[in-house]
Amino acid sequence: MNKFASQLLAHYKKNARPLPWRADATPYRVWLSEIMLQQTTVKTVIPYFEKFTQQFPTVEDLANASEEEVMHLWQGLGYYSRARNLHKCAKVIAFDKDGQFPTTEAELLTLPGVGPYTAAAIASMAFHQKATVMDGNVERVMARVFNLTLPLPTHKKAFKEKAIELTPNSENALYSNAIMELGATICTPRKPACETCPVQSECTTFQTNQNPEALPVKEPKKPKKVEHGAVYVIQDQNGDFYLQKRPEKGLLANLWEFPTTGWVGQSQTAPEGFEMIQSEAVMLGQIRHIFTHIDLTLDVFSYQGNMEAQTFQADNLPPLPTLMKKVLQTAQNPA
DNA sequence: TAACCGTGGAG
DNA sequence: TCTCCAAGGTT
Numbered sequence: 001m002n003k004f005a006s007q008l009l010a011h012y013k014k015n016a017r018p019l020p021w022r023a024d025a026t027p028y029r030v031w032l033s034e035i036m037l038q039q040t041t042v043k044t045v046i047p048y049f050e051k052f053t054q055q056f057p058t059v060e061d062l063a064n065a066s067e068e069e070v071m072h073l074w075q076g077l078g079y080y081s082r083a084r085n086l087h088k089c090a091k092v093i094a095f096d097k098d099g100q101f102p103t104t105e106a107e108l109l110t111l112p113g114v115g116p117y118t119a120a121a122i123a124s125m126a127f128h129q130k131a132t133v134m135d136g137n138v139e140r141v142m143a144r145v146f147n148l149t150l151p152l153p154t155h156k157k158a159f160k161e162k163a164i165e166l167t168p169n170s171e172n173a174l175y176s177n178a179i180m181e182l183g184a185t186i187c188t189p190r191k192p193a194c195e196t197c198p199v200q201s202e203c204t205t206f207q208t209n210q211n212p213e214a215l216p217v218k219e220p221k222k223p224k225k226v227e228h229g230a231v232y233v234i235q236d237q238n239g240d241f242y243l244q245k246r247p248e249k250g251l252l253a254n255l256w257e258f259p260t261t262g263w264v265g266q267s268q269t270a271p272e273g274f275e276m277i278q279s280e281a282v283m284l285g286q287i288r289h290i291f292t293h294i295d296l297t298l299d300v301f302s303y304q305g306n307m308e309a310q311t312f313q314a315d316n317l318p319p320l321p322t323l324m325k326k327v328l329q330t331a332q333n334p335a
Numbered sequence: 336t337a338a339c340c341g342t343g344g345a346g
Numbered sequence: 347t348c349t350c351c352a353a354g355g356t357t
Contacts (some may be wrong), residue, residue, distance in 0.1 A: 037353040042341065044352085051357055078341030081356075115355045135353050189351070190346070221350095222338085251340070293338060322342060
């Protein structure tokens, strides 16, 4: 085993964080945690992981749940296509594969919601196969250890080749956890703890006294679209809320929302579709919500009346995305 | 293949 | 307030 891997493993064995999915690393629990951890921090994931494993102790339990139940538990975690793919994948495993996860990277890669990173993670952590996990943490560690200044994401392949070079033949599950934990806790994007790093002797950037915060180099991102619209919090005579389902594809797909106008790129909002109530609706304030690719501002209106949509009691609302929770918050507590 | 797809925290 | 970005995948 190379020196980088052995030093990293020695440190990890003494300092590993006791994460819930590590104690009992069954394929089901590893898979579930890895799907949740896609672009999501450990701290955010933990309560969701606990909820899911309590409600669905096995992949069969998850497969037999309703879509509504799964979406409800996922509420607030974001990237909702992950939840739909999670449910789809559970059904494949439970009903087509006799409850058994495939054990190789190539087979795992065919499952819904499982890409190159997650396939490698499951093969390594659940089945103890040799696989190289490649995520944002590992890219950053490789950039600094080898002082790679090639920009990402164009040169992802070069980073992966370096990561493969360092991957040990034994203790692969521990190593995969260890290198990501290094990136998450020591080799962090800003203010990395190089003084306490277990692999500083193997790190070119540290040894040549260069600035680790400058790495990895990333190509410029496209600016977000700025959009603006209006949302109407409409209550009937009983105080029940009118909600409608969003389209099955696209942003916040298939989730419930307060009725909104279209979103446009100007600062002026036309009450398209709500002309009839616009004159009587009361504007309560604005909310702003930043998505990955959209900077959205909504004018929040309230109105007493009726429309053609489903009503819900205030204390029994369906799963709402965070955007719509902000709308509700504004309606209940106007600025 | 580049665009799309949430949310919360750090600095 | 703004930028970055976190155990990425799909189309």
